[in-house]
Amino acid sequence: MRFALKQHSVLPGFGITLGYTLLYLSLIVLIPLAALMARSASMPIGQFWDTVTDPRVLAAYRLTFGASLIGAAINAVFGFIVAWSLVRYRFPGRKLLDSLVDLPFALPTAVSGIALTAIFAKTGWLGQYLYPLGIESAFSPLGVTIALTFIGLPLVVRTLQPALEELDAEVEEAAASLGANRWQTFWRIIVPTVLPALITGFALAFARALGEYGSVVFISGNKPLQTEIASLMIIMKLDQYDYAEATAIAVVMLLASFAILLSINVFQWWVGQGRLQRAA
């Protein structure tokens, strides 16, 4: 087997690079995760079940996954528009705008959390106009969604940009010459072509939001059963030196995240490769 692989490969170093990859992934990802599993496995199944079905924890799960999904979905739409205008149009200040996109990444999350809270709180720049309209933009599930949208934006934009740059102008011209209007060209040609990249961007933004802590805890207000996120529940258990319960919550998070990301990947594979499958 090894011999065969060696023969087919032009570049040397297959063995050593794969070995390094496995070692690295084990040290950085797999062993900590295994420790997590082992830790939670040390507690009786009844206690595990009680911990993860506690109404407070369940509410936190609902908020975390719900707000992350909504945030990723918002980013998929508006991130697409941002990426589109950065790739398609040449305007003064484009480079500046382009570097602004990375800011949510560069800022320490606690800083962005405080900044967002300052803006969206009742007395904040935007909050003072939103609250009279009955929109509670901070210390609410909406606030959590705002924070999770903020941190996910660069992921969608940066994943879509190369895909949009690769779009062949001739393909759009072909669609136009066949009588398609701009709307039809967009929906029937452009969107399906960049859909795999869009799904990847969505998945990354979603995954990032699931694990987010720093920027959320300020704007959420952390009201039990209402605006607590799963990461906060874990921190709280840790503060009480309740490591077993903390890992129990984490394991459920981990399994759920893995299941969702896996199904997104399967969907993406189906979008990309499925075409060939269906044709065969």
Place this chain on the structure above:
Amino acid sequence: MSIIVEHVSKTFGTYRALDDVSLTVNDGELVALLGPSGSGKTTLLRIIAGLEIPDEVESSAIYFHGEDVARRQVGERQVGFVFQHYALFKHLSVFENIAFGLRVRPRHLRPTKQQIHDKVTELLRLIQLEGLGRRYPSQLSGGQRQRVALARALAIEPKVLLLDEPFGALDAKVRQGLRNWLRRLHEELHVTSILVTHDQEEALEVADRVVVMNQAKIEQVGTPAEVFHHPASEFVIDFLGNVNVFHGRIEQGKAVLSGLAVGDRAARSASKNAAASETRQGHLYVRPHELEIERYLNGSPAIPALVSRINPAGAFAKIALTTNEGGDIQVDLPLERYEQLGLQTGETVFVSAKKARVFTPDYVI
């Protein structure tokens, strides 16, 4: 559907891609735009398609069948456009690619599902890809892809078919096959077609008429035979196949070029515009197959040259010779003539011209 282009210019920044070009294409004709890259041929094609907007000039106009279409969008012109790199929709099957133009029509003009199915099936038969409708473009060869692109363009029943170097990305064998197929297809459908190519062989073989372009202008328009045998300029003769160039002067209505005095007829036509007594600089153009090789001087004007290389593989024996001044001469001899002469490399022979064209620059040295 006839196409008339009048006084069209196009500039990109400071670069002039088309300079006051006018062209008429008759109904049902297949015209080839031939020229080197940068000659403006693709720009002209894209302007006719509506993919490029010509410069605002008072007298400029584009007529399709007498109707001014200069202000119309590409989608409203009913043109079928075939791109060099196919521009197929990768995420759609062959069937859906061909059906695209029908499916995007406004509801009241859209054919029924059954009609679309019948139309696409018919087109698949026409491009000889029956049964491959469910494949995706990535599963097809280059030649097959270009045929799909052609079928997709034909599906909207275009009034004009525009092909931008359609066979440029294919290998020689496939190209030859598709060329013949395109010619047959054109005879079957009789859609007014314009083909852009930089391959002179392709243009001469496929087109009813050839438009030779150079440096943003049209050099000559004519049937393949006209442009090949009666080139209007030095550029045309040079571009359409191999040619030997001799430098010299024209004296008193007679060309004297590198010692190779040429028949009076060619020289007379060249000096028609000049006073017979004038001495002018001139270039003599002779195609390789129009030169003759003799072992001995037989009274007709000829120049001595050394045989440097012989390549007898092909319909002609290709002989490369070197003159005393160091100039290269290319001669194509019929094989039987070559065998009769029994030429060897290294021997000195005499080269004479059976036929030649003289061009004189407009200025006098």
